[in-house]
Amino acid sequence: MQKKRSRIQIINQQKLLDAATKVFASYGFRGATIDQIADMAGMSKPNLLYYFKTKKEIYLAVLEQTLNKWLQSLQDWMVTGTPEETIINYINKKFEFSRDHPAGSRVFANEIMEGAPILKNLLGEDLKRLVGENTRVIKGWVTAGQIRPIEPIHLMFMIWAVTQHYADFSAQIETLTGKTLDDEDFYKQAKKTAIQIILGGILK
């Protein structure tokens, strides 16, 4: 039976999770140190370990929180609209996530580049199922002649790639353009270009 978390506990745990997300986003699990995380949260190391017993525990909590936000942002991709509406909606959601949770996006990227040892289990079959459903929808569009013949899985990879790119490589993008997704105009233009190309590439 779990005791209910106190007010102070909730505040500090969230403060730590936010700090941890940023540190893990920059340096990955192995490269991040709990000293860094504690510092960024304005806390001592043993105090951090009072809330999360191990480095792995706080990393897991970060992954879980990010994953929830991510899945939540994708819930209604399955809406039954026209291909055009659906794709636009999907790209919108993904761009939103990249803008609102760039650190979370990079945590995923790091985890995957380390071989996704944790995320693989955490996602389990959920992502496979989700991808399976989506590919089936796209396949349906193709056979119904609503879009040009296309390999669904690669279309999905393409959408993921573009939207994540703006979050994961924001450092590079900023040196090249001086802008980030926080810039309203830049955000709109990036999204518009992605939608224009992808829709133009699959619609008849």
Next chain:
Amino acid sequence: MQKKRSRIQIINQQKLLDAATKVFASYGFRGATIDQIADMAGMSKPNLLYYFKTKKEIYLAVLEQTLNKWLQSLQDWMVTGTPEETIINYINKKFEFSRDHPAGSRVFANEIMEGAPILKNLLGEDLKRLVGENTRVIKGWVTAGQIRPIEPIHLMFMIWAVTQHYADFSAQIETLTGKTLDDEDFYKQAKKTAIQIILGGILK
């Protein structure tokens, strides 16, 4: 005056660079350890440090080597052909790099996510210049009415995003599809889809 490198030196340095590229690709600069690198190269740690005095030195050597391969693979993007030919050629080159140097691609990705502290200086203005030239070419296509109106920089980001995605997220791609770019059919299909969509999205 530098003494010429011995046969053994050349072999071992390359062996270390190859191992280091893989380790840095997985864990980034901070997360990688020289023990891991030495192990993977079948060498003792002090022996590694005989060839590269510090961790930073071997990291720099890895970045430099990868950067050279990368720039080399992009040298002739400026060929004056039709937009269609040029884009296809460019995407081809990028896909080739992702297939032949996936670890190198991930080293870049890690470096950029750490804020690109080294790469920023190493690239200096070179990348900016390269990007500037390319955007000018694309802009030319637009004003000449050869392709649909498009924001050049975002088109470039899109091409980078897609091609790099297959290298950087190969772990995820493999769990979802069971395939990697080493699979000839998968490689062709990924490339074909990318070209189809991007060309379809920009050509009139």
Next chain:
DNA sequence: ACTATTTTTTATCGTTTGATAAAATATTTT
């Protein structure tokens, strides 16, 4: 074959890192 040089191994050092124990302080409950 002998010497000089290069390469490898063994031993070790100071720091950093993840983690624990226990004392001190703050907060909540009664």
Next chain:
DNA sequence: AAAATATTTTATCAAACGATAAAAAATAGT
């Protein structure tokens, strides 16, 4: 206000890490 509980700080540890010194072994030059 006193007692009970929760939180924070101080002190410390063992293991891992980057790095060095010096001896041993291997290779190259004469």
